[in-house]
Every structure is written in structure tokens, then in C-alpha cells.
Amino acid sequence: MKKNALFLFIIPAVIVSQSCKKSSSADTTPTPVFQAYIGTPVWTPDTVSASITYNTTTKTKVFTCGGVKDQKKVDIILTDPTPGDNSGVTLGTYNVTANSNVLFTYSTQIKNTNGNYVFEPFGTVQPGSGTLIISAIDTVAKTITGSFSFTSSKTNYDENGGIISVDVAAVSAGSITNMPYTFKRE
Numbered sequence: 194m195k196k197n198a199l200f201l202f203i204i205p206a207v208i209v210s211q212s213c214k215k216s217s218s219a220d221t222t223p224t225p226v227f228q229a230y231i232g233t234p235v236w237t238p239d240t241v242s243a244s245i246t247y248n249t250t251t252k253t254k255v256f257t258c259g260g261v262k263d264q265k266k267v268d269i270i271l272t273d274p275t276p277g278d279n280s281g282v283t284l285g286t287y288n289v290t291a292n293s294n295v296l297f298t299y300s301t302q303i304k305n306t307n308g309n310y311v312f313e314p315f316g317t318v319q320p321g322s323g324t325l326i327i328s329a330i331d332t333v334a335k336t337i338t339g340s341f342s343f344t345s346s347k348t349n350y351d352e353n354g355g356i357i358s359v360d361v362a363a364v365s366a367g368s369i370t371n372m373p374y375t376f377k378r379e
Contacts (some may be wrong), residue, residue: 227260229267229341229367231299238262243337243374245282256282256327256337258372264302266312267364269341271295271325280376281332289323289343297323297343299362315362316347335374341367 228237238260247254254276259268272294275283287295300312323343330337347360 224370225368226370226372227258227368230365231265231267231362236262236265236267238265238267241372243369243372245280245374245376247276247278247376247378249278249378252276252278254282256374258337258369258374261312266298266300266302267367268298268300269295269325271327278378279332280335281330282327282337284327284330287325287327288321289318290320293320295323295325297325297341297345297364299343299345299364314345316345316360318343318345322346331371335376336371337369337374338371339369341369 225237227241228235230236239262241258241260243256243258245254245256254273256271256273257269259266271282271287273282274294287293289295289297297318299315299318301315302310303313305311322345323341325339325341327337327339329339342363342365345362345364347362348356349358349360351357
């Protein structure tokens with residue numbers, strides 16, 4: 194009888210201890226450094242780049258970043274409004290205006306007349322149609338964080354120059370998350 198009572202005590206104890214073990218299937222998916230929604234699906238490029246270039250002659254600084262995937266390409270160019278001779282860029286919100294210091298380009302891949310595949314800009318980003326927010330920069334680790342969104346529009350004309358349609362590509366909820374960048378002086 195003692196053996197049965199001991200056995201009945203050990204089995205529930207083993208079951209309870211097994212159910213309390215930490216799960217080994219932890220989510221280890223890294224956060225993408227650059228992504229956006231182009232239309233509906235999330236677009237996470239497999240090729241990304243970012244750089245900050247300081248021109249010592251003109252005393253200007255330009256931040257560029259972008260990515261490519263699935264015959265789509267997004268490029269961002271920011272001319273720093275308060276450049277200093279350092280590896281950072283001024284934090285802030287930058288809107289596309291007529292005299293903007295931020296430029297966005299959304300391009301799609303086409304086959305040109307020579308049979309080569311090239312990226313062609315999909316229209317233009319008009320004033321008031323885009324925003325870049327630089328929210329953090331680590332000049333030691335050389336990483337940058339922020340967000341962006343823009344709308345690119347392409348006007349289609351008939352043979353007489355009349356507008357027949359306007360195509361729109363919305364790039365929304367874009368994120369730049371601890372994206373590594375290079376810095377150079379020229």
C-alpha cells in the first residue's frame with residue numbers, strides 16, 4: 194500500500210514539474226532594419242544600405258538609405274539642415290516641400306530598350322506627400338532609427354498631351370530600426 198501511495202504522489206509531481214518548464218520555442222525573429230507597406234503587403238527588402246557623407250568643401254551633409262526586393266526599390270535622401278563635421282545627422286521631422294531637403298523615390302524594375310533590367314522611378318513625390326522622421330542616432334555604433342511615409346504619383350497622358358489617368362503608389366508605415374550606416378568625409 195505504501196508503494197502505491199508513493200507512486201500516486203510521484204506521478205502528479207513529475208507532471209506538474211514538466212508543465213512548468215520554460216518553452217524552448219522563443220521567437221527569435223529579428224526586427225527588420227528597413228521596411229514599409231507598399232500598397233497592402235509589408236515589404237522588407239533583402240538588400241539595404243545607409244550612409245552619411247560630409248563634404249568638407251561645401252560644408253554639407255547628406256544621409257542616404259534604401260532597400261531593394263521583388264523588383265521594387267525605395268530610396269531616401271536627406272540633406273541635413275544643420276550639418277556639422279561629425280558622423281551624426283540632425284534629429285527631427287522632415288516634410289517634402291517645394292524646396293525640400295528630403296527626397297523620396299519609389300522605383301520598379303523594367304526591361305529597357307537594350308534588354309537590360311533597370312529601376313525606373315514611379316512618378317514623383319509632390320510637396321506635402323512625404324515625411325521622414327529621424328528619431329534616434331548612435332554615432333558610436335553608427336545606427337539610425339526613424340520612420341517614413343510618402344506617396345508617389347505618375348500622370349499618364351494621351352497622344353495629344355491630355356491627362357488620361359494618374360497612378361498612385363503609397364509607401365506607408367515605413368520604419369528604419371537601428372539601421373547600420375557608414376560615414377565618410379570627402
